[in-house]
Amino acid sequence: MSSDEPIPDNVPRWFRASPLLPGPLDSPPPAVNVEVEFGARSRRAPQRFANDDHYLVMRLGRYQDTLLTSLPSHVIPQRFDEFGYGMLVANGMGVNGEAASRIAVTTLVHLVVYFGKWHLRIEEPIAWEVMDRGERFYRAIDSALLQAGRHGGLALESTLTAVFTVGNDLFFAHVGDSRAYLFRDDKLMRLTHDHTFTREHLGGAPNITLAAGPEDLRGVTESVEAPAGLHGPRIDVERLGLLDGDTVFMCTNGLTDMIDEERIADVLRLPTSPDTQCQTLVDLAMDAGGREDATALVARYRIPV
Numbered sequence: 618m619s620s621d622e623p624i625p626d627n628v629p630r631w632f633r634a635s636p637l638l639p640g641p642l643d644s645p646p647p648a649v650n651v652e653v654e655f656g657a658r659s660r661r662a663p664q665r666f667a668n669d670d671h672y673l674v675m676r677l678g679r680y681q682d683t684l685l686t687s688l689p690s691h692v693i694p695q696r697f698d699e700f701g702y703g704m705l706v707a708n709g710m711g712v713n714g715e716a717a718s719r720i721a722v723t724t725l726v727h728l729v730v731y732f733g734k735w736h737l738r739i740e741e742p743i744a745w746e747v748m749d750r751g752e753r754f755y756r757a758i759d760s761a762l763l764q765a766g767r768h769g770g771l772a773l774e775s776t777l778t779a780v781f782t783v784g785n786d787l788f789f790a791h792v793g794d795s796r797a798y799l800f801r802d803d804k805l806m807r808l809t810h811d812h813t814f815t816r817e818h819l820g821g822a823p824n825i826t827l828a829a830g831p832e833d834l835r836g837v838t839e840s841v842e843a844p845a846g847l848h849g850p851r852i853d854v855e856r857l858g859l860l861d862g863d864t865v866f867m868c869t870n871g872l873t874d875m876i877d878e879e880r881i882a883d884v885l886r887l888p889t890s891p892d893t894q895c896q897t898l899v900d901l902a903m904d905a906g907g908r909e910d911a912t913a914l915v916a917r918y919r920i921p922v
Contacts, residue, residue, distance in 0.1 A: 651784055652919040653702055656891025659912040660899045662871065669714030670869050670912040671722045673705045677735050701737050701783035703729070704914050706795050708869040710774040717762060717775040724761045725779060728754045739786045747781070748854045751790040755852045759792075778809060780865055785920050787865070791853040796873055798881070799857075800864040805882040809853065811870075861920040864891075868898070871909030875902040891915035 661668035678700040683693060705725060709718035729735075733750070736743050758777065766773040776793020789797050794811040864885055873881075876898065884897050895913040902911035 650921045651700075651782075653782070654891050654917045654919075655702075655704075656893070656895040656915040657913070658892070658895035658899045660903055660907070660910065662907045662910050663903070664908075665910060667715045668910045669709040669718055670871065670910045671705075671707050671709075671715075671718040672867075672912050672914055673703070673722050673726065674914065674916075675703045675705075675726070677701045677703065677729075677733075677737070679735065679737055699737050701735070701781060702916065703782075704780045704865070704867055704916060706776075706778050706867045706869060706912055706914055708776045708793065708795050708871070708910070708912070710776075711772055713766075713771045713773055714775070716765075716771070717773040718777075720762055720765055720773065721758050721775040721777045724758045725754060725777070728757055737783050739783055744786065744788075744856055747788055748856060751779070751781075751788060752852050752854045755790055755792060755850070755854075759850055776812075776869070778867060780867060780916075782859060782865070782916070782918070785859045786856065787859050788854070788856050792850045794870045796868055796870070798866040798878075800866055800882065800885045801860060801862070803882075803886065805866070805878055805885065807878070808855070808857075812851075859918055859920060861918070861922065863918045863920075865914075865916040865918070867914040869910065869912045871907070871911035872898060872902045872913055874909065875905040875907065875911070885915070891917050 655674050657672055657674055659668060659670050659672060678698060680696060680698040681694070682696045686693070705722050707718035707721045709715055709721075711717070732754075734746070736747055739747070755777070762773045762775065765771070776795040778789065778791045778793065778795040778797050780787060780789045780797055782788075787799075789808060791797065791809045792812060795809075796811070797808040799806045799808055866881065866885060880901065881898065884894050884901070887894060887897075889897075892915075894915050898913040899911045
């Protein structure tokens with residue numbers, strides 16, 4: 618069938634291949650062309666015996682590899698890859714902080730490996746599924762911390778902020794006072810809202826969250842706010858669109874307690890690598906007093922139009 622011939626009634630329109638996209642005409646756009654440059658640094662506070670912060674940057678992918686075919690090489694690709702990217706930062710609290718943040722990050726990774734659907738093309742029903750799954754993963758992490766604490770007779774609490782990007786979509790899930798920011802058009806906009814009440818403060822009740830996204834992004838985020846209850850924290854889960862040139866910045870409160878947002882923006886403006894920017898920021902936090910461990914993650918996006 619040539620491209621000029623009409624599509625038969627018994628062949629769905631979505632089945633017609635596009636010469637520009639590696640998929641049907643009405644499929645979500647591919648994420649393969651997005652380029653991301655990452656940086657990450659963490660420093661222990663001078664008065665601490667262990668660094669209670671943990672972080673992780675990961676790439677999730679799928680591929681199609683042609684092994685044998687009778688078709689000409691120009692008809693189908695020999696190999697096709699596309700990727701999504703995840704960033705996590707956690708800050709454990711109390712004397713068991715390192716264990717708590719380690720359990721939080723590793724539990725999320727295991728949940729993604731065994732129960733994640735690894736969506737790398739986003740449309741509306743899939744977007745809501747990603748957000749719902751993120752909220753349920755956070756519930757499972759809270760349960761894992763509670764169970765591990767009971768088993769060892771320990772109090773295990775941790776912040777956890779996670780960002781997942783695929784194509785020009787960004788999702789984040791958040792509990793605690795670690796932060797995620799978007800640096801766009803020379804302006805730093807906070808994505809997360811600090812959660813300041815812990816189980817101890819509420820006499821045994823779980824962590825709670827406050828309102829939705831910041832004023833600067835109101836109207837362009839979609840959010841799911843899972844309410845706090847007796848069986849877990851309140852969790853912020855949100856989605857927004859990325860633009861070419863955007864930078865995502867994540868950190869623990871050991872950095873933001875010592876450096877204001879104006880200074881952070883100044884560093885992100887520097888024509889240096891994300892890794893150098895992270896090193897500069899954690900060093901500034903330590904030079905300012907370094908009362909707590911400081912962790913910084915930077916992701917710089919290039920998204921072709």
